[in-house]
Amino acid sequence: MRDLDPAALDCLAALADDGSFERAAQRLSITQSAVSQRLRALEAQVGQLLVVRARPLRLTEPGKVLLRFARQLQAMRADVARELGETVLTQTRLPIAVNADSLATWVLPALDALVQQGRGDGFGLELIVDDQDFTHEWLRQGQVLGCVSTVPTALRGCRITPLGVxxxxxxxxxxxxxxxxxxxxxxxxxxxxxxxxxxxxxxxxxxxxxxxxxxxxxxxxxxxxxxxxxxxxxxxxxxxxxxxxxxxxxxxxxxxxxxxxxxxxxxxxxxEVALYWHQWKLGDEFTAGAPRAARLDEVGAALVAGAAAALDQRPAAxxxxxxxxxxxxxxxxxxxxxxxxx
Structure with a gap:
């Protein structure tokens, strides 16, 4: 497959986030026609329908596969810009899914220092709430880059870390x-x-x-x-x-x-509910043997440390x-x- 157009992938992600061509165009500061043209070009390139034009819009299964790639590409671009010392002009969205009970107890304290440090660099953490047995589906569909879940096995292309009970x-x-x-x-x-x-x-x-x-x-x-x-x-x-x-x-x-x-x-x-942190592997093949500084890795490390301090630590299921x-x-x-x- 030829290289996919990053601008078209950004359109697909905006459509998934906002549910309409109008709001996606507003997010990207382009016209609705441009969003539609980029989506059609991406669909023509992969030879499959990616978005069902309904209200709200929804992604097809091939669309969800490309959405996962779009999310990872956006996160990697932001990490590279930050490591090169470039100013991030637009906020980079970093969505993760957590269960409501974790959000109400240990997640916010775990992430507080990281969020406070990232106030001026375009770091846009988004917390999406669902039942702990269902957050994993958000990850599978590409809607989030990481999740707190009860699922004890990793998706292909993901890492998993036990958090505690x-x-x-x-x-x-x-x-x-x-x-x-x-x-x-x-x-x-x-x-x-x-x-x-x-x-x-x-x-x-x-x-x-x-x-x-x-x-x-x-x-x-x-x-x-x-x-x-x-x-x-x-x-x-x-x-x-x-x-x-x-x-x-x-x-x-x-x-x-x-x-x-x-x-x-x-x-x-x-x-007792055993919890796990799942996240997509972003660019591991390019960073083997080198320190990682990716925001997603930092979020994962903060959650693992916060869980270690707050949850019961015992062998996971x-x-x-x-x-x-x-x-x-x-x-x-x-x-x-x-x-x-x-």
């Missing part, structure tokens, strides 16, 4: 425990009444509550009374207000438990095991309750 506990407010469970955080919630009590759910991808019930009471595919709260911070707040039972990272609610705002239910039961590992924690661990563009 997020431990989840079921919690409720003292008022809820008193009113709905007779004041007993263990015996008051049991196999005979869990279907009558409300559980907080992040969104329809979230099955953490069902996993916890299965682990606690041995009930497969339990039917729960659900109250949806699609924000990690608001979810924790709803649990503290007594809206229902929440299954939250200990890292997030540890202080609230210490203050007596939340109570751990069945503290011997825990869900192997490829043959479930993405989300569930186990009953020993009673001695009951003393450990509690858990955008830049």
């Amino acid at each position: 997020m431990r989840y506990a079921a919690v409720a407010s003292p008022g809820f425990v008193e009113a709905a469970m007779g004041g007993d955080a263990e015996a008051g919630l049991h196999r005979g009444n869990f279907t009558q009590l409300p559980f907080l759910v992040f969104n329809r991808k979230d099955d953490m509550q069902a996993q916890w019930v299965t682990q606690a009471f041995g009930v497969r595919e339990p039917r729960l009374v659900e109250r949806f709260v699609p924000s990690s911070e608001a979810y924790a707040r709803a649990a503290a207000l007594g809206w229902g039972i929440g299954v939250l990272p200990e890292l997030q609610v540890r202080e609230a438990i210490g203050r007596g705002e939340l109570i751990v239910l069945h503290p011997q039961v825990a869900i 192997g490829p043959a095991q479930r993405r989300t590992t569930v186990r009953a924690a020993g009673s001695q661990r009951a003393a450990r309750p509690g858990s955008a563009a830049a």
